[in-house]
Amino acid sequence: MTSPAGLRERKKAATRAALSHAAWSLMITAGLSSVTPEAIAAAADVSPRTFRNYFASREEAILGELLQRHLALLDKLRGRPADEALWDGLEQILPQGVTEIVGDRDSFAVLAEEIRRNPAMLAQNLVVFQDAAIQMAAIFAERTATDLDADPGPRLLAAAVCAAISTSIDLWISGAIDRTLPELIRDCLARLRAGLPMGAAEPAA
Structure with a gap:
């Protein structure tokens, strides 16, 4: 009951x-x-x-929807098999999970433009993004038995993964590259996993 x-x-x-x-x-x-x-x-x-x-504000309310979608994605990461390699889990979850977060490209482009033009929206978006990155780092620390307060590794990885997500979304919204959002996310994750090789057309698989 x-x-x-x-x-x-x-x-x-x-x-x-x-x-x-x-x-x-x-x-x-x-x-x-x-x-x-x-x-x-x-x-x-x-x-x-x-x-x-x-x-406290309309901006907090608007981006609260985005935060809840981020938290749902983080729950999926948290629930991956304990013996699964961290990168494998990210590559399994993020391409589709991020696509579900952003939804329709035209609608998300409206949000992105409002964030770009409105300082209050930008500030609130940074709060949401930072909150998601902190929670992602905590998941990485737990899954790798790493001390989040003493080892920078989980925070660095979370920041890099968030940057990969943000970069993929920006390119997808711009339409400058004729690729789907899941394809862009897989590409960015593969580049990070390979040590971010520069100059190569495609990263190593």
Whole structure:
């Protein structure tokens, strides 16, 4: 039987997710200027006061959707077999997992443009990205029995992997390269795994 406290936490999480999804959807369909606490609350069928109980700003609400998608991906990494090589797990999970995070290219391009143009969106995006990188580093440390506070390895790897993801998404959105997002992510991961060889058309498999 679910305890009253457990039920309350689930309801809070559901409300937070609904508000964040509403904010995300409003931005994609009507632009950032349409995303106000009142509009978000109306879309989620709650009061503006409820919105302010969960989020300090519209930017936090919008990118809360992205953070939840990142956390779901990290859960998949955490659940990989204990005896699997770290790079193998990344190559199995990230190409499809990141594609699920970003969704439709045109919609994500709208988000990317708002982040580029709006300082508050940029700042909140950095918060989300940093939070994901920290949690990724903790997973790497756990899977490699490494001391996260004493060994820079997990943090360096997490930063490199996040950079690979960001680079792949940027190239994919730009359309400068005629490749799918999973292909770009596999390429970037392979280059990192090979020690980032420079000058070669393709990294070693």
